[in-house]
Amino acid sequence: MTGNTSAAALTITGATVTYGAGDQRTTAVDRVSLSVHPGEVLALLGPSGCGKSSLLRAVAGLEPLAAGSLAWQGEDLAGVPVHRRGFGLMFQDGQLFDHRDVAGNIAFGLQMAGVPRAQRDRRVAELLDLVGLPGFQRRAVRSLSGGQAQRVSLARSLAPEPRLLLLDEPLSALDRALRERLAADLHHILRRAGTTALYVTHDHDEAFTVADRVAVMIEGRVVQVGTPAQLWARPVSAEVAAFLGYRIMTDDDGRTVGLSPRALRLLGPDEVAPAGARGRTLRGTVVRAGFSRGRTTAVVDLPGWGRQDATATGVTAVEPGDQVTVQVDPAGVVEL
């Protein structure tokens, strides 16, 4: 599961985080081993409560490890307090210091490092350009919108040039459209800054957009690590596939398969499967019909497959009770 340890920037070995004591003791992170390579963005992806944030906080030094170890370039981090680790941490809700203005927030880490004022000011301006907020230096942090606050928070984390940037669901407090745009921005900003980062999220689209590699965490354990393409092509279990957005079902051959959201194409009553199309076709009865993002969608009762969602390429007039043909796209089906 671990990559090439010698080349790794951060190495996590058998990390375990527990909360409470005695009977109330719960294990949030269970013997996790992972490594992050220099310049790489690794996403920790998992449903809420899977322990991904606890692992991140342990890396930052904010949670003690009950077992296991953390190392930076082979050097053990056990005795190193939070403020000497040289890691950056970006919170879900920014946690900007509201008694300081935007520049005061971004400069905080530099000030702690004893960087002279002129240099600080230059770096602040540079970072504001990087996150797309030039000229925001003197703004009060309370006057910022949610997206702006997160950009400032990112700039603040990047300012001291941390060896490793830890991002704890930095976009989940924002609305969907902003989240998608900022995820793409984050991808570029982190690459341009050449930052090594550990990125915690529960959103697979976000993880795939931002990260080079993704580690899927379920119930305190890392169950799969890979590039987005690898994960999507070969999820190791039904659980992982379901979390990535696959619909798990048993097909008419008795195999357990995952269907991607676009695996089944709905053909209209008069439409025939295009000549040369790959994959098999099935006949079924429309149970419910709808419309989403410019396409007709339908729940179709397919003999041997049960009721499944199918999507047309455009607008097709179908009604419940209609007999329709569904074409299976083999690229959208994974065998589990």
Place this chain on the structure above:
Amino acid sequence: MARWHQIVAWSLAAAVPLAFLAVFFALPVTALALRGFAPEGQVDLSGFAEVFGRDRTWRIVRLTLALGLAGTFFSVVLGVPGAYVLYRRTFRGQRLLRAFITIPFVLPTVVVGVAFRAVLAEGGPLGFLGLDRTVPAIVLALVFFNYAVVVRTVGGMWERLDPRTEQAARALGASPLRAFWTVTLPALTPAIASAAAVVFLFCSTAFGVVLVLGGIEYGTIETEIWVQTTQFLDLRAAAVLSVLQLTVVTAALAVFSRARSRREAALRLQGLTHQARPLRLWHGPGPRAPRGRPGPDLPATVLTAAVILGLLALPLATLVVRSLRTPTGWGLGNYAALGTTGGRNALTVTVWEAAANSLRVAVDATVIAVVVGTLVALVVSRRPRNRPARAAVSVLDAVFMLPLGVSAVTVGFGFLLTLNRPPLDLRSSMILIPIAQAVVAIPMVVRTVLPVLRAIDPRLRQAAAVLGASPGRVLAHIDGPYLVRSMGLAIGFAFAISLGEFGATAFLARPDAPTLPVVIFRLIGRPGAENYGMALAAAVVLALLTATIMGLAERLRSERTGEF
């Protein structure tokens, strides 16, 4: 993850206040208790049986509890509607009114006593009620003091309640009253319980106001301790009563602390996210009622206006007006007399000299109280990971609330017993008075600063640490600015408490260097219209001093903080 030098620093921060409390609170109080229980060096508990055998004791205990309960009941019943009007709704002049209702809380008890007598005595505006020197008069004065505690504590929480919860209840078919009863009131209960406990504490340990309004006739445990020690020299009885009072106070404090932790937990969840709505006194004219119907806020507003005008403003106005009446007609004669030592030389110094003494003492007391109180608040606001340290922190928290409940009279008398002979002979150095006043003020400083520090999101400190700030710099850069914000109010409270402190000061002030409250009390005890007029004028001066200090303190802070 704490390093050894951090442990040393925090232990020291805890040790300084603890040492202060041990020498200037535990030692004197214990010495006094020992005088009572073991007068000959042998433990002798017969004092309990003897004191509890007296009818007088039971009468006093009954009256103390009755005053505490009645004062609390009326403060809450009147204060909750006040909180609604002053914090949940908006109207012009609201900020001014909020500041005004706080004045009584910081007024010296002696001033309040004098003001209420001016209203209720024969010839006063409410003299016809015949309430002068009765229990209802004392209850009124207690409500006068504590109204602001309820309004501010409950209002502070109410202002932060998300109105959508109540709106959801209304949309589900609840009438406004039912929505209040089933949704809003339960949400406010921690704040109300917390306010009620602290008001009960203040009411049941009231000293100056009971002494002035009730005389020797109506005593509470607190005044009885004073009477037994100074008039009857019965230290044993005083010690027994002190223990009894400590029991009552500890119980009230336990309730207070439970309610408080729930309130802080609740406060963390909400910020000031919504706009308060304007008062709705009348519904607009409609087809069924062309001149408009009474609006939903009318009853609460009328009640609050009546309390503010009748209970709060009237005694203050009467005090000012009466201070302008001299034996020879209206004028500033009483104020001119403040430069003298009173009719028939009632005083040893002029009132102005006493005022200067008061200010000097108050500066010293404020410095001591703010330094010690801030250290306590800093230590208590930490959330250590290991269990023993957490337990130590909560013990420290509780210990520093004790002076709030132990009679100031006990403290003052204890000082006389312990600190006037070697190794600690401080009596002649004038420093005892500010120290005693600081002991009384420290709980208020802690309770003002602590909630602010506790409300800091721990992740802010973590964010700073991750950015490279050492624990010391986290303290300076994150806690520091919040601390400064609450400091203005803490200084104000400490100064105001010191200016008005009477219980302990009455014991410790040397005859040649009395403070303003001591002088006022002495003047009203002397015969002669000119002395009474001077007492009124001096009370106005003292009231103005405290109100000015509190006004400045309120300006220094940027937002509502603390518990009072």
